[in-house]
Amino acid sequence: MSLEERELNELKSKIGRDPTSTELQIVAAEWSEHCSYKSSKKHLKMLPMDGPLVINEKGYDSGVLDVGDGYVITAHIESHNHPSAVEPYGGAATGVGGVIRDILSAGTRPIAIFDGLRFGNIEKDLQARWLFKNAVTGIADYGNCLGIPTIGGEVEFDECYENYAMVDVAALGFGKKENLIKNHVEKDDIVVLMGGSTGRDGIGGSQFASDSLESEDRSAVQIPDPFIEKLIIEAVLQARNDGLIHAMKDLGGGGLSCAVSETADAMEIGIEMDVDKVHTRESDMNPDEIMVSESQERMLVVTSETKFEKLQEICNKFRIGCSVIGHVKFDNNVHIKKGENTIANLPADFVANATLLDLPSKEPTYLKTIQTEKKFDLISDYSNVMTKLLASPNIASKIWVYSQYDHEVGIRTVVKPGTDASVLRLDNGKYLSAKIDGNPKQCYINPREGAIGCFEEACRNVVCTGARPIGMLDHLQFGNPNDPEIFWTFLESLKGLTDFAKSFEIPCVGGKVSLYNETPKGSIKPTPVIGVIGLIDKKPSVPQKISKDDCLLIIGDTKDELGGSEYFEYVHKFIGGKCPAVDFEDSKKHMESVLDIIDKNLIKSAHDCSKGGLAIAVSEICMTNQIGCNISLDKVPGEKLDVDRVLFSESHSRYLISFDKKNFSQIEDILNANKVSFKQIGQFGGEQIQFTKDSKLTIDLNLKKTHEIWLHALTNLVLHGKKFSDNNG
């Protein structure tokens, strides 16, 4: 929880004296990995951040994209892993709160929440089950109370997260371009702290998040209050409408220390503030505690003396605190006082910009020991294997999770959770599609290809709704960066993401790096999570209900790529094999083709192949539409593979297209013109999900029974501890 010796010396030589205890606290918070990105920042610059729709303004905590007609969307992603591992309810809830305030600070109304959750093996590990249950409740209680729909996300379980929790939250905002906060200050402006009171919760939270999790330091976890957050949202938006906000920043990691120094640095101003003016929850808090408390639901607002009266009226209406804590100066210093006494006085740019590190990296030795090939005995009937996969926690329906989230409030949700990407309607007649995806199993086997795969998967999901990707959010989560092998995996993932983003011209509009994710058994697997935002110009024509005699075709080759697949890992307990790799040219062709056939209204639905491969993806279509199918595995395009590999390979860039057969020739023409590898592989109808090979049934499952198993497996496990495979071999 303190500065390294090198950093302490740097601080001393800069200011030419011994720092005060408050200065030490401020600098330690701001120079923590969590706030300063000191290990990663040098490299993050490689990501493309500009694009035709990107609006860049100084001091924004979220990315801004122009969606036309005078409207913008904002987007941001954060994680709250360390706090959630200790106190999952509060950790996950405050994770939502933090990212929502980032959206708010640009002056936009938050309109959607996404959450990515990862825990240990919940089939065996009771603590993982407890963490999962409480994190979900934390997100539900917070997001539901705010009236912001949680419309998407992902849940994954892997033994590498034993005794740990990964809670990623992304949020989208929407507003008028003219209402964006411009972040400008004027002479004599004052600095106001709005919202909840400052208490002793979350003290040192940012440093806590920048260390390996060794102690269960519960005081470092913040306490959530969604009711106050809701009042702040309404108060801030009203103040925005009335033009009362010159600049704004939310209080997150590092509390006041970071908010004040980062605002001063971004605006190139100085700020003088008095800790005695901060409204506190407890009377005997010392100045250092006040400066680094991470109490939630607080916003720092810069406004003028004359506008303050109106701002205070708004705060009084919503009965939230509003204190003038300081004023703007033009000396570029952060000057903290307690009454008349100076307790800290430091140059803002120095505090806000820690010296960046150039950490060494080295290819991990574990990668060389991973077995790249293993054959498993083939069997004649894969029905049981498929049922087992459908009931596995990673593939089973997540209805237990998303039915606890209000995903309808705000009346924008056109495509609801439970399918690929969710779709929201916007006020200008356009539609927004978004999805977040991660795949640590593949990233472990190949950090570069795995990360690219997450990116492409999120794009595929968005494309399946007919939306063109316009922006990306990246959340890079790794272990201790001081381990060169771990840092190598970070760099590889980042380079992969950069190559994909540049090639597809999808700008990175926001992101976060979370390091030091270590469990008692060692580092987590590399866990980049990628969010992709897409835009549709007209009302989406997919998905439509599939009916009898509709046909199914697959776009893209199925390859011998089962590394990190659910089939290898869940069924055969084998970590290894060849990681799926994205061919950029094929990927582009496929995306364009799918967008084209959706735009021409030729298909009923598009679904991507991901976890569990072709077999699971087809079953999902059948279950969602309550209709059986008959699929010929002989027709699946790609390499000649064993039957289990055709069924469960997780090759990327594949789409399953369902359509009325009368449209086939038109679809065929488009796909042929684009030189896309595709094949019609089956038809819908009946009450069985059937796969045949050499005219023999390889899989034959009753739709209704299978649907019941898939739908309830996770709920049964979480609520009743009933593991599907216990009763069913």
Next chain:
Amino acid sequence: MKVGVVVFPGSNCDRDMYHVLTDVFHLDAEFFWHEKGLPENIDAVILPGGFSYGDRLRAGAIASHSPIIKDVKKMAEKGIPVLGVCNGFQILVESGLLPGVLLKNDSLNFMCEWINLIVENNQTPFTNQFKLDEKIPIPIANGEGRYYVDDETMDKLKKKNQIVFRYSEVVNGSSNRIAGVCNEDGNVVGMMPHPERAVESDINPIDNKPSSLIFESLLTKMGVSK
């Protein structure tokens, strides 16, 4: 003709309701903050959903003591149509304008899903365009939505035709699958499902016509031509 939409600290379906009233049904609507009074010229009052006061104590308990509730009661006595949706229903129950209580769902979880309602009373200002037993596909989103009354009150509810909506199947353990009730006079209606989330085809995956009849009933009652 003006509809008042009451806003409490923590209401979060107020803007959705306002949008439906004004943009979809072209009614004149106005927000009223809970500390304000309601003017005389209001023709209907709606208490929207949300988490007033963060659901502290009990859902709706604190909001039911807001200054505006006195005026809502006066309006109710005058026979003006009053609708409470979700948290609005909870507030009406807590303020004594409607009988019964709303308890935690028997799943003990917040539940957000699409269900079917059955119309049991088509004499209220919000159901006069329905046939009896008509089905309404509509979403619910609540943690405390299990309607409960004692047997004696239940008999009275049945006798006085105060059960307005029932779930077509068991959803959350409500007594008699009740999803919505009215006062004895029939002008005050409370319902847990969200009609404002179901009247536009864009966001209703099943059928937006039945839910629209809830608002069309109000238009009819107020004598507004469609």
